[in-house]
Amino acid sequence: MLTGLRWSTVCLEALDGPALAAFYRELLGWRVKAEEPDWALLAPPNGGPGLSFQSDPGFVRPVWPTRPGEQQLMMHLDFEVDDLDASSARAVELGATVGDFQPQDDVRVHFDPAGHPFCLWVST
Structure with missing residues (x-):
C-alpha cells in the first residue's frame, strides 16, 4: 500500500x-x-x-451495448434511487437519454449528454 x-x-x-x-x-x-x-x-x-x-x-462517444469496431465504454456510473421512474424522468429532463437496451427491470440505463452510460437502480 x-x-x-x-x-x-x-x-x-x-x-x-x-x-x-x-x-x-x-x-x-x-x-x-x-x-x-x-x-x-x-x-x-x-x-x-x-x-x-x-x-x-x-x-x-462510447457505444453501448458494445459492438465490434465501435468505441468501447471503459466504465459506467451506478446511482441507487428511491423511485426509478421519477429519477429517470428527471435525468431525461436534464439532458440524459434512456438506452434502447434495458437488461434488468430494476435498473434503467441512461446516457449523459456526452454519451457516457450511467445506471439508475432500485433495491428490490
Missing part, C-alpha cells in the same frame, strides 16, 4: 468537461468544489470521492 494514498475522484472526459459537470451537478445535487476552463470537480455533500470532468477535443 502507498502511504497517504486516498481515492479522491473519478474523471470523465467529454468534449466540454464543465458542461458535463453542470449536468451531473443538477442530477446529483453536488457542489462544484473546483473549476478551471477545461475541468471541473464536483463534491458530494457528505464527503467522499467526487467526480471530475475534463475537456478532451478528441473525445469519442
Whole structure:
C-alpha cells in the first residue's frame, strides 16, 4: 500500500468537461468544489470521492451495448434511487437519454449528454 494514498475522484472526459459537470451537478445535487476552463470537480455533500470532468477535443462517444469496431465504454456510473421512474424522468429532463437496451427491470440505463452510460437502480 502507498502511504497517504486516498481515492479522491473519478474523471470523465467529454468534449466540454464543465458542461458535463453542470449536468451531473443538477442530477446529483453536488457542489462544484473546483473549476478551471477545461475541468471541473464536483463534491458530494457528505464527503467522499467526487467526480471530475475534463475537456478532451478528441473525445469519442462510447457505444453501448458494445459492438465490434465501435468505441468501447471503459466504465459506467451506478446511482441507487428511491423511485426509478421519477429519477429517470428527471435525468431525461436534464439532458440524459434512456438506452434502447434495458437488461434488468430494476435498473434503467441512461446516457449523459456526452454519451457516457450511467445506471439508475432500485433495491428490490
